[in-house]
Amino acid sequence: MTHIIDLRSDTVTRPTPAMRAAIAAAEVGDDIFGEDPTVNRLEERFAALAGKEAALFVSSGSQGNQIAIKCHTSPGDEILCDANSHMVHYETAAPAAISGVAIRGLDGDRGVFGPEAVAAAVRPDNIHSPRSRLVVIENTHNRGGGTIWPIEQVAAVSRIARERGLAIHMDGARLFNAVVATGIALREWASHADSVSVCFSKGLGAPVGSILAGSRDFIARARRVRKMLGGAMRQAGILAAAAEYALDHHIERLAEDHAHARLLASLLAAAPGLEVETLTPPTNMVYFRLRGATHAEAEALSARWRARGVLVNHTGSGRFRAVTHLDVSHDDIRVAARIMVEESATMPPF
Numbered sequence: 098m099t100h101i102i103d104l105r106s107d108t109v110t111r112p113t114p115a116m117r118a119a120i121a122a123a124e125v126g127d128d129i130f131g132e133d134p135t136v137n138r139l140e141e142r143f144a145a146l147a148g149k150e151a152a153l154f155v156s157s158g159s160q161g162n163q164i165a166i167k168c169h170t171s172p173g174d175e176i177l178c179d180a181n182s183h184m185v186h187y188e189t190a191a192p193a194a195i196s197g198v199a200i201r202g203l204d205g206d207r208g209v210f211g212p213e214a215v216a217a218a219v220r221p222d223n224i225h226s227p228r229s230r231l232v233v234i235e236n237t238h239n240r241g242g243g244t245i246w247p248i249e250q251v252a253a254v255s256r257i258a259r260e261r262g263l264a265i266h267m268d269g270a271r272l273f274n275a276v277v278a279t280g281i282a283l284r285e286w287a288s289h290a291d292s293v294s295v296c297f298s299k300g301l302g303a304p305v306g307s308i309l310a311g312s313r314d315f316i317a318r319a320r321r322v323r324k325m326l327g328g329a330m331r332q333a334g335i336l337a338a339a340a341e342y343a344l345d346h347h348i349e350r351l352a353e354d355h356a357h358a359r360l361l362a363s364l365l366a367a368a369p370g371l372e373v374e375t376l377t378p379p380t381n382m383v384y385f386r387l388r389g390a391t392h393a394e395a396e397a398l399s400a401r402w403r404a405r406g407v408l409v410n411h412t413g414s415g416r417f418r419a420v421t422h423l424d425v426s427h428d429d430i431r432v433a434a435r436i437m438v439e440e441s442a443t444m445p446p447f
């Protein structure tokens with residue numbers, strides 16, 4: 098059987114035997130009664146790590162973002178975020194559907210925008226305008242290339258947002274990748290935001306779950322919204338145990354994923370037909386294109402890779418994303434790169 102090397106996302110990891118043992122041993126209770134000791138411990142621990150008063154375990158990164166938006170806004174408000182954000186492209190227009198808010202997409206540089214963009218986008222207090230209410234920072238930035246926001250830029254955006262009376266939410270689905278790559282602590286990143294969400298089910302290798310942190314009052318409201326969305330769970334400790342295991346064992350190793358991404362970028366850059374966007378990817382994502390190819394041609398190449406056991410995400414219009422994670426080894430990266438380069442060489446020049 099072909100050995101599959103799955104680079105479509107860091108969401109594809111499966112729990113390790115040790116993580117499964119932690120899941121099996123988890124002490125549980127009914128979390129809607131507030132009686133799951135493992136969930137309670139995870140929430141307290143994460144709140145402390147993030148320097149916030151409280152935290153809430155949620156089912157997914159999207160749910161964490163949407164709960165945050167609903168708690169920070171009222172219908173008719175507007176939120177500001179980079180135009181290439183996850184919540185713009187991949188959350189099914191949930192801000193409009195769930196919170197009744199509009200999104201104003203800012204023109205960031207690989208997902209990063211500055212205080213001047215926020216200042217220019219904040220609406221005047223005028224009965225014609227939506228009320229600008231929330232700024233969302235995605236860090237690391239997915240479609241931007243796994244980009245890490247410079248911490249000074251986070252601080253500057255946060256400062257202007259607060260001056261203008263806007264709240265700040267950080268979509269930190271992969272914030273631990275930024276922590277490991279920069280050495281800047283989670284609480285420092287989070288200090289510039291009113292709420293922060295982090296995923297356990299991506300590079301950290303847990304099967305399910307994300308967490309949202311903020312003030313005590315914010316999290317009390319978030320708990321109600323989570324219930325409204327059908328996201329309150331019962332013996333969720335079996336999932337929280339995996340998340341706790343990930344906090345204990347899978348953070349430092351993200352550095353390996355980053356090294357693998359750099360290796361992959363350098364190997365792919367050697368192929369004449371492939372155009373790698375960043376030779377030194379900042380975290381665990383490599384974005385590249387098949388030079389001059391149409392969407393259909395890129396799909397054809399992706400099918401050839403798949404036939405040889407290498408799965409890569411074609412994000413559209415000839416742009417590919419390969420993501421490194423816990424389930425791909427150094428050798429896998431070398432094998433995958435060789436197959437990708439060989440197959441791309443069989444494509445006609447476009």
Ligand code: TLP
Pocket residue numbers: 105106107108156157158159160162183187235237238239268270271296298307
């Ligand atoms: N991203 C997924 C896909 O949805 C694209 C991926 O494979 O990268 N914020 C960011 C920045 C994300 O990248 C994602 C997931 C989420 C939020 C949502 O997390 P989930 O999938 O748990 O809802």
